[in-house]
Amino acid sequence: MTEIAVGCGQLTWNQFPNSDGARWPEAQILAEIAAAGYDGTPANPLDGLSTPESAGLYADLGLRPAPGYLGADWWDPAQRAAILDQAQRQAAFSRELGVRELYVAAGGSGYLARSGRTRAQAAGHVTPDDALSDAEYAQFAETLNAAAELTLREDVTCCFHNHVGTPIETRAETDRLLALLDPALVALGPDTGHLAWAGADPVAFCRDYAPRIRTLHLKDIDAAVAARGRAAAWDYRAFTANGVFTELGQGSVDFPAILAILREHAFTGWAIVETDVTQRPTALESATISRAYLRAIGL
Secondary structure (H helix, E strand, O other): OOOOEEEEOOHHHHHOOOOOOOOOOHHHHHHHHHHOOOOEEEOOOOOOOOHHHHHHHHHHOOOEEEOEEEEEOOOOHHHHHHHHHHHHHHHHHHHHOOOOEEEEEEOOOOOEOOOOOEHHHHOOOOOHHHOOOHHHHHHHHHHHHHHHHHHHOOOOEEEEEOOOOOOOOOHHHHHHHHHHOOOOOEEEOOEHHHHHHOOOOHHHHHHHHHHHEOOEEEOEEOHHHHHHHHHHOOOHHHHHHOOOEEOOOOOOOOHHHHHHHHHHOOOOOEEEEOOOOOOOOOHHHHHHHHHHHHHHOOO
């Protein structure tokens, strides 16, 4: 059986203020992730901490650093130089922590499409008029290929990550971008929940692209909420407020089938659990439920 490391993203904690009404300290979030039984959590540069200090924080809690995340407006030529600089710096940080992958995704929830809608407004019910232009797709691919060349010099592989509410949301949009990216440079780090929310089949996606998947986010989606929001043309925030995200095993995503595909292809990377917005009273409870489900299916 292949080794799959199970991590937990920190994002869920951001919706809950701590007792002081402020954001949770990173050390406290990591301690709860460790208590919930995860192997690690995504590592991104932390304000006020050097890379060795970040490594020490993980080690003290018995956690391993997992792939971090870089979102950017890759299609904007004016941002190309800054994006490449950020990618190189984040790759160097990852390498120092022993992390060999980096999630890369589109930013741009405020991207104004020719439909007159932003991508946040079009979330979950995208039309062809919400898409990037041909020139923007080409620029996206050129900048990401260039960034991936830089990160590989640090022995870190860029893994493209789909996301609802951005210009690369649907299966068609993802397929089009991937056809423009160099597979020798850019791997995949798909998000199962965002695929399902966008109307794609996560199992089919993982089957079709299995050889390129180096890491992935495990999310689950309430299909009934997604359908209701699609019919009502909700924006991104309305979907999340109405509970489109759910703990693993409580939604529509077929995780046993995805796990079987990964193992068939000898996947040995990180699987990162995320419930971006939970309906549970605490992030710890949410994370614990999802970890218990994964153990129940052999992960």
